[in-house]
Amino acid sequence: MNGPRSFIFNSTVRLVFFLVNVVAVYLLLRGHNAPGGGFIAGLATAISLIFLSLAVGVEGMHRLLRFDPVLLAAAGLVLAAGAGMLPMFVNQPFLEHFQFHLSNVPVLGEVHAGTPLLFDVGVFLVVVGVTCKMIFVFAKSAQGLRALVAEEERRYSSPVEQPIESDAPPASQEAAARPKEERHAN
Amino acid sequence: MNPTILPILLPLLTALLVLFWGKPGRPRRVLVAGSGIVQLALALWLVARSCTGESFVLTLGNWSAPFGIVLVIDPLAAIMLALSTFTALASILYGYAELSFRVEHPLRLPLTQFLLAGINLAFCTGDLFNLFVAFEIMLIASYALLTLEADDWDVKQAFPYLAVNLVGSTLFLCAAGLAYTLFGTLNFADIAMRASVMADDPRVLALGLLLLVVFGIKAGIFPLYYWLPNSYPTLPIPLAALYAGMLTKVGVYVLLRVFGTVLPHSLEPAHQLLAWLAGATMIFGVLGAISRNFIRGILAYHILSQIGFMVLAIGLFTPLSFAACIFYVIHHIIVKSSLFLIGGVGLCLNRTDNLDRMGNLWRHAPWLGVVFLCQALSLAGLPPLSGFWGKYAIVVVGLEKGAYVLVAASLVASILTLFSMLKIWNSAFWNSPDEREVCLWDLRWVKLCRVAAGMTVVSLGIGLGAEGVFRVAQEAAVRALDQEGYARVVFSRIGKGGATPP
Numbered sequence: 232m233n234g235p236r237s238f239i240f241n242s243t244v245r246l247v248f249f250l251v252n253v254v255a256v257y258l259l260l261r262g263h264n265a266p267g268g269g270f271i272a273g274l275a276t277a278i279s280l281i282f283l284s285l286a287v288g289v290e291g292m293h294r295l296l297r298f299d300p301v302l303l304a305a306a307g308l309v310l311a312a313g314a315g316m317l318p319m320f321v322n323q324p325f326l327e328h329f330q331f332h333l334s335n336v337p338v339l340g341e342v343h344a345g346t347p348l349l350f351d352v353g354v355f356l357v358v359v360g361v362t363c364k365m366i367f368v369f370a371k372s373a374q375g376l377r378a379l380v381a382e383e384e385r386r387y388s389s390p391v392e393q394p395i396e397s398d399a400p401p402a403s404q405e406a407a408a409r410p411k412e413e414r415h416a417n
Numbered sequence: 418m419n420p421t422i423l424p425i426l427l428p429l430l431t432a433l434l435v436l437f438w439g440k441p442g443r444p445r446r447v448l449v450a451g452s453g454i455v456q457l458a459l460a461l462w463l464v465a466r467s468c469t470g471e472s473f474v475l476t477l478g479n480w481s482a483p484f485g486i487v488l489v490i491d492p493l494a495a496i497m498l499a500l501s502t503f504t505a506l507a508s509i510l511y512g513y514a515e516l517s518f519r520v521e522h523p524l525r526l527p528l529t530q531f532l533l534a535g536i537n538l539a540f541c542t543g544d545l546f547n548l549f550v551a552f553e554i555m556l557i558a559s560y561a562l563l564t565l566e567a568d569d570w571d572v573k574q575a576f577p578y579l580a581v582n583l584v585g586s587t588l589f590l591c592a593a594g595l596a597y598t599l600f601g602t603l604n605f606a607d608i609a610m611r612a613s614v615m616a617d618d619p620r621v622l623a624l625g626l627l628l629l630v631v632f633g634i635k636a637g638i639f640p641l642y643y644w645l646p647n648s649y650p651t652l653p654i655p656l657a658a659l660y661a662g663m664l665t666k667v668g669v670y671v672l673l674r675v676f677g678t679v680l681p682h683s684l685e686p687a688h689q690l691l692a693w694l695a696g697a698t699m700i701f702g703v704l705g706a707i708s709r710n711f712i713r714g715i716l717a718y719h720i721l722s723q724i725g726f727m728v729l730a731i732g733l734f735t736p737l738s739f740a741a742c743i744f745y746v747i748h749h750i751i752v753k754s755s756l757f758l759i760g761g762v763g764l765c766l767n768r769t770d771n772l773d774r775m776g777n778l779w780r781h782a783p784w785l786g787v788v789f790l791c792q793a794l795s796l797a798g799l800p801p802l803s804g805f806w807g808k809y810a811i812v813v814v815g816l817e818k819g820a821y822v823l824v825a826a827s828l829v830a831s832i833l834t835l836f837s838m839l840k841i842w843n844s845a846f847w848n849s850p851d852e853r854e855v856c857l858w859d860l861r862w863v864k865l866c867r868v869a870a871g872m873t874v875v876s877l878g879i880g881l882g883a884e885g886v887f888r889v890a891q892e893a894a895v896r897a898l899d900q901e902g903y904a905r906v907v908f909s910r911i912g913k914g915g916a917t918p919p
Contacts, residue, residue, distance in 0.1 A: 305437045312433065316426070324912075325422040326478040385440075386523055 236286070244286040251279035259355055260348075269351035273358025280363050289370045299383065300363040307356025314349035326350075420459065421475035421488045424498050424537040427456050432530035441521040446513055449526050453506040456533075460499040467495045468892050472906040474543075479912040483607040487543035487907055492893035493743065497540040497670050500750045504662040505533050507872050511758055512655040514864035515765075522566055529659070532558035539667050543907060545593050545603040545679075548671065552589065552635070556582050559664065562656055563648060571651035581644035585634035592627040599624060605679045606907035609900040616681035625680050625687040632675065636668025638728055639697040642721050646705060649720070650713035654761030657713060661720050662754035666746055669727045676731060677739060677897045692732025696823045699725030699830035706837045712760035712770040712845070715837055716753070719796065722830050723749050729827065730811045733818055739894035741810035744887050748803040748879055752795050755872035759789045762865045763845050766855050772844035776853035779846040785866055786846045788873045793842065795876060797835035803880035806887065 255275035262268030284292040318327035330345035372378040379387060431452040435445055467473065473490040476482065490498070509529065512521075535555030542548050560582075563575045597603055599620055600611045612621055634641045645665070649657055676688070702722030709715045727749070730742035762785055763778060764770040779786045795802035808831060815824040856862075879886050896902065 302437075305433075308433055309437075312429065319422075324419060324475055324477060324479050325426070328478060388522075 241286045244282045248279045248283055251275055251282070255279070255355075259351060262351055263345065263347060269354030270358055272351075273355040274362065276355070276359045277362035277366075280359070281366050284367065284370065289367055289374065290376065292367065293380075300360045300367065302360070304357045304360030304364070307353045307358075307360060309353075310356065311350050311353025314346060314353060317346070419473070419475045420463065421473040421490055421541065422477075423459055424456065424463070424490075424502075424541060425488075425534055427452060427459070428530040428534040428537065432527045432534065435530065436524075436527040441518045441523050441526075443518060445526065446518060449509060449530065450506070450513070452530075453502065453509055456502040457499070457506055460495065460502045463490055463495040464492065464499050464889070467492045468889055472896075474906055474910050476910050476912045481910060481912040481914045482543075482907050483602050483604045484914045485912070486547050487604065487606075487910070488541045489543040489605075489903070489907060490541055491896050491903065491906075492889070493670070493673065493897045494540045496743065496747065496889065496893055497666075498537055500666075500747060501533060501536050501540070501663050503875075504659055504750055504754050505529065507754060507758070507868055508655040508659040508662075511658065511761070511865060511868045512653075514861060514868060515653075515655060515761070524565060525562070525656075528558050528562045528565065529656070532562065532659070536663055536667055540670060543605050545596055545605070545608070549586070549589050549593060552586065552667075555664070555667065556586065559660065563652060566653060567651060574647045574651045577644045578648040581634060581641070585631055588627065588634075589631045592624060592631055595620075595624050595627060604907070605674070606904035608679050609681075610904050612679070612681050613900065616683045621681065622684055622686060625676070625684045626690070628675050628680075629672075629687055629691060632668045632671045633694070634668075635665065636672060636728065637665045637698075637721050637724055638691075639694045639701060639725075642698070642702070645721060646709075646714065646717045649717040650711070654713075654757060654764065657717075658754040658757035658761075661716065661757050662750040665720055665724055666727075666750055669724065669731075669742070669746060672728065672731050673739065673742060673897060676734070677894075678900060678903050682734070682898075682900075688732050688734045690732075692729055692820065692823055695725045695727075695729035695732055696826040697725075698722065698728065700826055703830045703833040703837070707833060707840070710772050712763060712772070712775075712841055713757070715841060716756055716760060719834065719837070720753060722834065723753065723796070725830065726808065726811055726827060729823060730814070733811075733814050733820065735814055735818070736891075736894055736898055738811065738814040739898060740887065740891040741807060741814060743890040743893050744810065744883075745807035747886060747890065748795070748807050748876070751872055751876045751879065752792050752804065755869050755876060756789075756792050756796065758865070758869040758872065759785065759792060760841075762862050762869060763789075765859060765862045765865060766857070767845070767853065768856060772841065774853070775845040776848040776850055777855050780849050781855040781857055782862070782866070784870070785862075786842075788866070788870050789842070789846065791873050791877060793838035794835075795880060797838055798831045799835075801880055801883075803876055803883065806880065806883040810887070 252275075255272040258267040258275060259269060259272035260267075262272065280292075283295070287295060315326045318329075319325060328346045328350075330343065333342045333344075334340075336342050368378045431449060435449060463473065467490060473488075475488045477486040477488065479485075509526070512525070532555060535551050535553075535558055538551035539548060539555060542551055560575070560579055563578060564572055567575065593603060596608060599615075599618075600608050602608060602611065615621060630641070634644075637645045649660055652660060672691070676684070676691075680687075699722045702718050702720070702725060706715045706718035706722065709718060723745075727742050727745050730738045730745060760770055762782075763775065766778060766782060766785075767775045769775060791802065795804040798804040798808040800806075808827065812824050812827065815821075815827070
């Protein structure tokens with residue numbers, strides 16, 4: 232999206248962003264007993280964020296989100312694992328779930344909810360985080376930008392380029408200079 | 418608290434902690450190593466408890482067996498857990514000794530723990546679909562590790578690994594669908610009970626053959642092994658040791674589990690096919706090994722030929738041959754990983770593992786030579802080392818069953834194994850032209866050698882205490898073949914949904 236931005240597209244996206252997210256929350260909440268759930272809701276939210284990135288540009292998304300989407304995935308993983316592990320503290324098996332029913336809640340009326348919702352929210356966050364991160368990195372490299380900013384580079388890539396065997400051996404310098412194909416080919 | 422979930426949960430939590438709370442550094446390394454030691458202790462405790470007749474069953478979310486997910490740890494699974502945690506610990510320690518944390522890749526430790534979680538889940542799970550999930554966790558972590566520190570050449574070699582395993586996963590999904598239409602369930606115990614009354618149905622045989630292809634790809638048996646020998650040598654040494662030790666053995670474990678515990682025991686054609694493919698795997702694997710000229714390549718091909726021995730033992734299909742297979746797996750995982758580590762020490766000293774440019778190691782590092790000889794001769798199967806006992810038991814069963822051709826093939830493969838080990842010995846250790854420099858100033862090799870020697874001591878212990886280990890293997894084999902006992906244990910846990918044993 233390097234060219235001039237379309238006003239129509241931008242304003243449509245601003246509307247669609249909220250609509251898609253409402254659908255996502257609906258999918259997330261109905262997922263307990265009906266088709267839906269954290270995964271599909273996460274995809275919907277991720278799509279909304281990707282639309283937004285098309286409107287404001289991938290670099291603009293950085294300023295807008297202000298954090299690495301991978302942190303969302305991290306929070307989701309912790310939440311999902313925690314929701315699975317909580318019952319173990321009350322001597323129940325892993326992933327055991329509990330439900331409660333509240334009536335006369337203001338605004339909502341009757342509420343039926345359970346701990347699986349926590350797990351689903353965890354899945355939701357993981358899907359949003361991972362999908363956004365992947366698409367943003369692809370989009371950036373497709374536009375010729377650096378795929379990882381400096382801080383990310385420290386976190387996700389190796390500080391050394393060379394493996395142990397090319398440590399500039401004094402005896403076999405010409406051997407190290409040979410292409411690796413040759414070393415492995417026979 | 419039920420300990421059945423812990424072998425999966427501990428690596429998973431370690432991975433999460435390490436992934437998000439740490440830059441590479443000493444505290445992080447200590448945390449992972451500590452977690453590795455706890456996991457190993459837990460797995461050994463599980464082995465001890467389960468061999469006295471106990472089985473650990475956990476119904477996830479309290480949903481009882483045919484409906485919910487069950488995790489089952491019987492002696493076979495416990496042994497595999499102990500092996501996987503031991504190999505992972507050795508690989509992690511070797512990795513610490515090899516590279517300072519300043520140059521460590523920040524994602525390597527967490528991914529190793531994710532890989533371990535997948536492997537352990539594959540060992541613990543009690544239903545087919547969860548097994549698929551375990552394979553996916555394991556494979557995704559392994560794809561990432563394979564290409565993490567790769568250059569262009571390595572990525573090219575990783576591609577067949579990725580492609581073949583994706584095809585394998587797809588076929589696995591098809592097989593799970595077929596199993597569900599046939600039996601209406603994916604739970605191992607439930608399938609075992611339902612399949613035993615329809616053993617004559619050709620569809621069951623078809624399912625067995627499909628599963629054979631799927632797990633044959635994972636284990637690397639004869640026509641399906643192309644992905645393995647070129648991709649493993651591109652890994653860094655400690656990871657190569659972990660991959661070589663564990664990943665294909667997950668396939669072997671699942672073959673044991675599926676043909677021993679899940680499918681009816683009367684699938685004669687599938688067992689025959691397994692045995693013959695195993696014979697071909699041994700011969701082709703060892704020929705490939707002879708054709709290679711660098712240590713990691715030779716060892717990677719040897720994985721295949723050794724897989725042939727284990728699968729042959731499964732194909733012979735008697736309780737004794739199952740015990741032999743389990744013993745062989747125990748022997749092989751430790752020997753193979755430690756050989757990769759020893760190769761790594763040689764690589765560190767000679768700065769290459771190409772046999773044409775190695776040499777002088779015996780003169781400068783004789784202890785490394787002793788360690789190598791122990792493990793190489795064990796791999797070839799010389800008494801009293803551990804490899805001998807496994808091969809001996811397999812050959813005895815083969816002769817009893819009258820499979821003379823296959824026994825002959827296994828003996829030929831053993832001799833050729835010895836030959837290719839001697840090739841490494843001659844060029845890397847014995848050969849001493851003066852211009853080959855041995856970098857003894859690089860003091861890392863002492864620590865690296867210690868890790869490899871530690872594994873060698875364990876492996877010598879297996880060889881010398883073979884009787885005790887074999888007894889454990891026999892117990893595991895009997896329990897793995899006892900379908901009704903397995904089903905009884907699984908269905909004895911009653912939770913939500915109520916127990917409805919068929």
